[in-house]
Amino acid sequence: MTVRAKRDYSILGDGELAALCAGRDPEAVRHVLTTNNQRLFRAAWSILKDRAEAEEALQAAYVSAFSSIGSFEGRSSLTTWLTRIVINEALGRVRKERRRRAQLDAAGVPVLDAYREKLMAGSETLAPDAAVAREQLRRVLERAIAGLPEIFRTVFVLREIEGLSVEDTSDALGIPASTVKTRLLRARRRLQEALAPEVHEALTGTFPFAGADCAALTARVMGRLGL
Incomplete structure (x- = not known):
């Protein structure tokens, strides 16, 4: 029985990676997720300033990105392309929240500040x-x-x-x-x-997003993509 060598996705170009993701190659998708999770989480947090909201925005952005990744043309790097999608998703959520608060304020309903500081602790074990x-x-x-x-x-x-x-x-x-x-x-x-x-x-x-956090998000996105 011939054992097939495991593919090294880290050496692939962005165009090839995007094509594999468009074809729903599970390992290609997983590679893109784990490579970009921390950077994209930080980008979302920089706008939303809330861990839970940043994670939700990141998941939604990933689902949107992978549904249209076949249209990736390589005009910028894949990471930059994903960053732009995440930023747009986060900004859209900010605009939506501002509209919601404006509507409630107009109705005389008190609204709590939507930006809460839930800062993350490091996952590594230290003295x-x-x-x-x-x-x-x-x-x-x-x-x-x-x-x-x-x-x-x-x-x-x-x-x-x-x-x-x-x-x-x-x-x-x-x-x-x-x-x-x-x-x-x-x-x-x-x-x-x-x-x-x-x-x-x-x-x-700062803003660590690796280890269990990264793995959990990757699993959730893979699940939403049916992979």
């Missing part, structure tokens, strides 16, 4: 003292970033935390590269008032 210190630092960072105006916050998350280039950020948000640079500069200036320079290295550890 008690180190875990407490790391959690405190993470909360300081996340609160400071959450306090940025939305137009600055999303650019900051994509550029500084996710490491997207100016061009990819511009493409994902649909704004000029010069605007990306200006908003990032202003975001940095605002954060300098709350954060010491040495905390910068800890930024990549």
Whole structure:
């Protein structure tokens, strides 16, 4: 009996990956999900500022993306294409919530603030003292970033935390590269008032979305896609 070699999806180009996903190759879909989950979750959070809402937006965006992934033309990277879909989904939810609140306010019904800070704790096991210190630092960072105006916050998350280039950020948000640079500069200036320079290295550890969180989301999306 011949044993078929397992395919290495990490070496495939975006166009080939998209084509396999369009053909509902389960492992190709799983690869795209696990590769992009954290970045896309952070993008959704940067707009919604709520973990549960960000996860819901991400799931909905994935379902929408995979239903039309056959139309992916490779004009940008697959990750940038997905980021744009997630951002549009999150912004759509913000607009919908604003309309809902406006309707309720007009009717004289008190509405609670829809943006709640449910900040995530790290999933890795640390010594008690180190875990407490790391959690405190993470909360300081996340609160400071959450306090940025939305137009600055999303650019900051994509550029500084996710490491997207100016061009990819511009493409994902649909704004000029010069605007990306200006908003990032202003975001940095605002954060300098709350954060010491040495905390910068800890930024990549904020908003963790890996391990069990990543696996659970991947399983839910795969289930919704019937894979």
